[in-house]
Amino acid sequence: MNTEFKVVIPARYASSRFPGKPLIDLAGKPMIQHVYEQTLKSAAQQVVIATDDQRIAQVAEQFGATVCMTRDDHDSGTDRIAEVCQTMNWSDETIVVNVQGDEPLIPPENINQVARNLAMNSNCSMSTLAEPIDELAQVMNPNCVKAVFDESGKALYFSRAPIPYFRDGFPQSLPERAQQPPSYYRHIGIYGYRVSLLKAFVTWSPSTLEQIESLEQLRVMSHGHGIHIAPAAQNTPPGVDTPDDVAAVLAALETA
DSSP states (O other), X not given: OOOOOEEEEEEOSOOSSSTTGGGOEETTEEHHHHHHHHHHTSSOSEEXXXXXXXXXXXXXXXXXXXXEEOOSOOSSHHHHHHHHHHHHTOOTTOEEEEOOTTOTTOOHHHHHHHHHHHHHOTTEXXXXXXXXXXXXXXXXXXXXXXXXXXXXXXXXXXXXXOSSOOTTTTTTSOOGGGTTTTOOEEEEEEEEEEHHHHHHHTTSOOOHHXXXXXXXXXXXXXXXXXXXXEEOSSOOOOOOSSGGGHHHHHHHHHHO
C-alpha cells in the first residue's frame, strides 16, 4: 500500500537543556541536516523543517531544505506543526508525520510505518511506535515512557509509571512472564496525524492527565481520539537529548 504523507521536522534553537541543539556538528554536518537526509529516504511526498529561528532557517536552506518559519511562542512541537499545516494549506485528510529534530539516525522505514498505520486505521486520529523493554531499570525509569495497547494496536494509556504493574515480583526483578512475549513497551516519540486532528488539538486546553504525566498525547486520548501504536519495524538508535548524548550518537554514525 502506497501511503501519501508529508513530514514536518520541528527545530527550536532555544532548548532549555541544550541551546542550539539542531546546529551542533555531528561528523561534519549539523544535526538537523542528518535528520533531514534520513527523512528524505522515506516515502514522504514533502519534507518541511519548521523553525522560529533564522540561524536554523539559514543553515537548512543552505543544504536545500524547505523551511517554514513559525511563531516563537508555541508550547510544543505539535503546535508548531499545526501552524505549518495552516501555512501550507494542507487538507484535513492529509497525513503528517512529526519527525523529531534530534533523531539523526531515525530509520526511514519507521517513518513510513507510522504514516501507513494511520492510513490503515480510520478509527484512530494519530499513530506512533514503541519498542519492547527487557530491563527493569528502564521499566522503573520515569524518563522512559511506557505504552499499553490492545490487540488491535489501539493505545490504552501512556505513563511514566511502570505499566502494566506486576502485583507479584516488583521491584526485585522483572518477572519472566513479562519478557516472553514482551509486556513492557517504551514509547518512541514519532507521531503521525491527520491535519484535522492538529486543527482541533491547538484549540484544546491541556488535560488533567497530560499535566500530571507531562505527556501531550494524553490530551488526544482525553478528548476521545484513538491513537494507533505498533512495535517499530526497526530499532531506533539513540537521539540527542542533552550534551551527554552526543558521544553515543557519533559512535552510532560511524558504524551506520
